[in-house]
Amino acid sequence: MFETWEELENSIINCQKCKLSLNRNNIVFGTGKKDAKIMFIGEGPGADEDMQGEPFVGKAGKLMDMAFTAVGIKREEVYIANVVKCRPPANRNPEKDEAVACLNYLRNQVILVKPQIIVLLGSVALKNILGEELAITASRGKWFEKKGIWYLPTWHPAALLRDENKKADFIKDLQLILEKEKEI
Numbered sequence: 501m502f503e504t505w506e507e508l509e510n511s512i513i514n515c516q517k518c519k520l521s522l523n524r525n526n527i528v529f530g531t532g533k534k535d536a537k538i539m540f541i542g543e544g545p546g547a548d549e550d551m552q553g554e555p556f557v558g559k560a561g562k563l564m565d566m567a568f569t570a571v572g573i574k575r576e577e578v579y580i581a582n583v584v585k586c587r588p589p590a591n592r593n594p595e596k597d598e599a600v601a602c603l604n605y606l607r608n609q610v611i612l613v614k615p616q617i618i619v620l621l622g623s624v625a626l627k628n629i630l631g632e633e634l635a636i637t638a639s640r641g642k643w644f645e646k647k648g649i650w651y652l653p654t655w656h657p658a659a660l661l662r663d664e665n666k667k668a669d670f671i672k673d674l675q676l677i678l679e680k681e682k683e684i
């Protein structure tokens with residue numbers, strides 16, 4: 501584990517720990533406030549993120565930004581990262597070996613940010629961080645506490661693009677986060 505952001509960022513620049521490194525344009529490390537109280541974890545970069553090197557800047561990210569604005573969350577006040585830092589081809593889910601190879605970077609980010617709340621965006625983040633046995637449909641909107649950090653699984657923003665009905669849940673979950681932030 502690295503004790504500074506600089507060391508961690510330098511350690512990832514030439515990463516070739518998995519096959520996703522072969523086709524990437526950019527590593528999507530993470531963005532936002534480096535000591536945020538709230539951290540969001542997605543799945544992995546899509547085409548826009550791979551081109552720009554920033555998480556959640558494509559269609560799903562724009563929708564997430566709109567939801568943030570609706571409840572009063574500022575993107576620059578939170579930290580946003582993904583389970584894998586390089587784009588899986590054709591936007592498939594990251595494979596187990598890819599996630600395993602990449603997760604130490606995310607763990608190190610969590611150690612450096614020291615968030616009080618971690619929001620797990622979708623099934624890939626949920627399963628890789630809280631356990632393979634958990635299903636997003638059953639876990640969404642429920643709090644899990646582990647080693648002093650509160651975790652809230654919710655829908656991945658891309659799921660809201662496919663199913664309008666999930667938008668209300670997503671907004672409700674963002675409001676839960678703000679309530680929890682006041683409480684802890």
Ligand code: URA
Pocket residue numbers: 528542543544545546549554555556557558560561582658
């Ligand atoms: N989907 C994700 O899971 N992460 C991103 O950064 C963009 C889309």
